[in-house]
Amino acid sequence: MNVGVLSLIVFEMKLLLIYRVNIDVSAHAGIVNKMRSQKLALKNLGHQVDIINHSFDSILFNKKSIRSIRIDNSFQNFIIKHNTFFSFLKDYINPKEYDLIFIRYPFSNATFLSFCKSIKTSINTKLVIDMPTFPYNKEFSGITNMFIGYESFWREKLRKYIDFFIHYGPEKSISGVTCISSINGINVKSLPIRKANYDSSVLRMIAIGKWKNWHGLDRVLLGMKESLRNTSLMIVGEGSEVKRLKELVSELQIADRVRFAGVLKGKELDKAFDDIDIGIGTLGMHRKGVNYNSSLKHREYCARGLPFILSTFDSSFPSKCGFVQYNEESDLAIDLDKVSEFLEGVSLNPKEIKLYAQENLDWKVVLGEVLKRINFYKTERQIV
Numbered sequence: 117m118n119v120g121v122l123s124l125i126v127f128e129m130k131l132l133l134i135y136r137v138n139i140d141v142s143a144h145a146g147i148v149n150k151m152r153s154q155k156l157a158l159k160n161l162g163h164q165v166d167i168i169n170h171s172f173d174s175i176l177f178n179k180k181s182i183r184s185i186r187i188d189n190s191f192q193n194f195i196i197k198h199n200t201f202f203s204f205l206k207d208y209i210n211p212k213e214y215d216l217i218f219i220r221y222p223f224s225n226a227t228f229l230s231f232c233k234s235i236k237t238s239i240n241t242k243l244v245i246d247m248p249t250f251p252y253n254k255e256f257s258g259i260t261n262m263f264i265g266y267e268s269f270w271r272e273k274l275r276k277y278i279d280f281f282i283h284y285g286p287e288k289s290i291s292g293v294t295c296i297s298s299i300n301g302i303n304v305k306s307l308p309i310r311k312a313n314y315d316s317s318v319l320r321m322i323a324i325g326k327w328k329n330w331h332g333l334d335r336v337l338l339g340m341k342e343s344l345r346n347t348s349l350m351i352v353g354e355g356s357e358v359k360r361l362k363e364l365v366s367e368l369q370i371a372d373r374v375r376f377a378g379v380l381k382g383k384e385l386d387k388a389f390d391d392i393d394i395g396i397g398t399l400g401m402h403r404k405g406v407n408y409n410s411s412l413k414h415r416e417y418c419a420r421g422l423p424f425i426l427s428t429f430d431s432s433f434p435s436k437c438g439f440v441q442y443n444e445e446s447d448l449a450i451d452l453d454k455v456s457e458f459l460e461g462v463s464l465n466p467k468e469i470k471l472y473a474q475e476n477l478d479w480k481v482v483l484g485e486v487l488k489r490i491n492f493y494k495t496e497r498q499i500v
Contacts, residue, residue, distance in 0.1 A: 327355030332400025397426030421466025
């Protein structure tokens with residue numbers, strides 16, 4: 117008889133996911149998909165999951181309206197929306213009903229702090245905040261940049277009420293709150309493998325995103341101008357950078373090789389990946405002073421069996437994995453001739469690349485590890 121053998125006991129929990137994201141905005145499609153994929157993964161892990169978000173006119177609980185709220189795109193209304201959202205939830209949520217409340221980080225102010233304080237009235241409820249990007253001050257410009265100092269003041273006070281930040285970077289703590297290191301995940305099964313027919317005469321690229329300056333897509337456009345090879349690029353998604361990208365395409369006189377497809381979803385997006393050779397990952401993280409990378413687009417490319425390029429290191433994709441190419445962290449043009457040479461040397465087929473995603477990047481795997489770190493997967497001492 118052996119004494120002291122540790123076994124892993126999985127306890128069913130009740131969790132609440134809070135995403136202050138507007139599901140009606142097409143540019144938020146990636147975040148909304150992440151939210152829904154996390155819910156599905158947690159349910160597949162055996163837990164009860166509720167979810168709160170909002171539309172243009174309602175706060176939603178499990179897709180049902182629980183409060184009318186009118187929203188426009190003005191900065192003033194952005195602040196009002198934030199305060200209304202969390203003020204209402206402060207009275208609506210009974211924290212004692214949940215073992216864990218998980219929030220995608222919005223921004224901090226007195227209202228959000230008061231909401232977090234109300235959650236911690238239940239000492240048995242853990243409050244965890246997903247902080248995917250830090251520091252984030254360079255993501256803002258113009259009038260929105262004016263409240264960063266104000267926001268930081270309130271964020272520092274969160275340490276009294278938050279148990280953990282979930283974070284994709286190297287920081288061990290943020291504002292005095294312990295960070296649990298993690299990565300972005302993806303619902304691998306929801307994405308079909310691309311139907312590829314490799315054509316060595318042309319380098320066919322796709323880039324997906326909610327376009328900002330730090331995605332570095334201008335580097336690819338510059339590379340297309342300089343490349344001696346035949347190249348084409350499909351740009352999927354919207355964002356504040358699209359206008360500048362279109363102007364650059366015109367300036368470089370490469371409009372015949374670049375297609376701006378806008379936001380694509382479902383089968384329309386699946387079709388866009390057919391007859392594509394390589395994905396364009398994030399190439400400008402250095403522009404916002406961030407030295408780590410956990411972009412959702414990288415995971416989507418991998419889950420579809422597509423090789424891709426990037427610059428800033430993504431811990432999910434060491435160089436030895438064989439289907440990613442790292443480029444210099446700079447504003448220089450991407451050398452697409454070298455990208456073509458890299459692609460010709462990729463030995464893994466799409467099914468093998470997708471298998472890598474299934475084993476390492478699926479939300480069920482990622483969130484399972486996070487829950488272990490939060491100590492909800494408990495150990496018991498057994499007599500065998």
